Amino acid sequence: MTSAYEEIRRSGGHILAYTNPRIFSLRSIYWQRMGESLATRTASGDVHKESYSDGADFAVVCPAASAWRGLFADYAEMLAGQYSADLIYFDQVASAPPVQCFAGGHEHYDPGLWNTHYMGLLDEAANRVNAVSRDASFCIEGCGDLFIRRAPFQSYIGFMISGTRFNFPELFKYTFPEAVQADVVYYQEETPGSMYADFLPSAKRPTIRACLERGIMVGDFFGVMDQVLDDTEWWAEAQDLLRLRRLMAPWIARAKFRDSADVIEGGGLDVRTFQREGSPSHVVVVARGGADEEIPVRIRLHGRTASGAFALTEGGQVRLAMSQAADGVSISVRAGTLSVSIIQLDGDGAA
Numbered sequence: 353m354t355s356a357y358e359e360i361r362r363s364g365g366h367i368l369a370y371t372n373p374r375i376f377s378l379r380s381i382y383w384q385r386m387g388e389s390l391a392t393r394t395a396s397g398d399v400h401k402e403s404y405s406d407g408a409d410f411a412v413v414c415p416a417a418s419a420w421r422g423l424f425a426d427y428a429e430m431l432a433g434q435y436s437a438d439l440i441y442f443d444q445v446a447s448a449p450p451v452q453c454f455a456g457g458h459e460h461y462d463p464g465l466w467n468t469h470y471m472g473l474l475d476e477a478a479n480r481v482n483a484v485s486r487d488a489s490f491c492i493e494g495c496g497d498l499f500i501r502r503a504p505f506q507s508y509i510g511f512m513i514s515g516t517r518f519n520f521p522e523l524f525k526y527t528f529p530e531a532v533q534a535d536v537v538y539y540q541e542e543t544p545g546s547m548y549a550d551f552l553p554s555a556k557r558p559t560i561r562a563c564l565e566r567g568i569m570v571g572d573f574f575g576v577m578d579q580v581l582d583d584t585e586w587w588a589e590a591q592d593l594l595r596l597r598r599l600m601a602p603w604i605a606r607a608k609f610r611d612s613a614d615v616i617e618g619g620g621l622d623v624r625t626f627q628r629e630g631s632p633s634h635v636v637v638v639a640r641g642g643a644d645e646e647i648p649v650r651i652r653l654h655g656r657t658a659s660g661a662f663a664l665t666e667g668g669q670v671r672l673a674m675s676q677a678a679d680g681v682s683i684s685v686r687a688g689t690l691s692v693s694i695i696q697l698d699g700d701g702a703a
């Protein structure tokens with residue numbers, strides 16, 4: 353594993369190490385020695401079980417069992433310390449249903465404090481990780497504001513859980529701007545026979561592209577589920593978008609997602625903004641839709657004035673036409689594809 357991690361680093365990659373602190377396989381050779389005493393139990397004393405797509409049975413383990421918390425704290429410390437993992441992924445924490453636990457011998461006084469105990473599990477693991485690494489962080493499956501303090505990266509399969517209509521990513525980002533959503537994208541039609549075919553809804557390429565664009569517009573991180581990453585047309589398209597996301601990264605760092613709250617006029621485009629106060633101050637304008645032409649977009653600056661505007665492109669920064677009015681500033685955005693523009697603000701501090 354060490355050499356595999358080193359190879360990833362040499363090629364400029366970062367490492368997310370996966371583990372699941374929620375379930376325990378009933379086929380494991382450690383089930384009787386370890387799993388059984390840590391499993392959640394119903395009021396009648398039965399082990400709470402779940403079955404997954406290949407028919408494998410798992411027990412749901414109790415996050416209040418101290419040996420279980422200790423195991424994952426050890427594991428996280430090892431991944432961050434010895435292996436220098438950047439992110440430690442705890443599967444299912446905020447996505448799978450909570451389970452009441454009536455087992456004896458676990459550190460709980462009430463059967464229904466599931467989230468409290470998961471917070472305890474994350475606290476213990478994070479304290480150990482922070483002692484050995486300044487940079488490592490946690491990612492959990494699912495979005496849960498309760499867990500942001502310990503797991504600022506929160507993952508989901510955007511298209512599967514929210515389609516393209518319900519604006520969950522925007523709502524969650526606007527409400528909890530400190531959370532980084534990690535969207536897992538896939539293009540099922542392109543990968544027939546995928547191991548995920550049973551539970552992932554299939555979608556046309558424009559739909560998957562719209563999901564990827566929506567994710568970029570809220571500053572998501574991305575994972576991919578496709579097992580075939582041949583250089584198809586879709587992946588060329590996706591890679592163009594992901595390069596734009598990489599260009600955005602320094603500009604949205606420490607900036608607050610404002611959704612469409614500051615958009616006075618969007619020229620028919622779908623427009624989102626991030627605002628960064630401090631030094632320097634700027635507004636990031638992400639827009640999509642429209643024809644391939646320059647379209648004026650007007651943004652509210654809350655009493656601030658702008659000193660300039662430019663578009664982020666792979667070739668560098670391209671200066672944009674700009675005009676100021678009493679209620680904000682207008683910039684000409686190049687539409688037709690996703691665009692990212694920066695409005696630089698005069699002076700620093702609040703106004």
Ligand SMILES: [Zn+2]
Nearest residue numbers: 414453455458
């Ligand atoms: Zn328990």
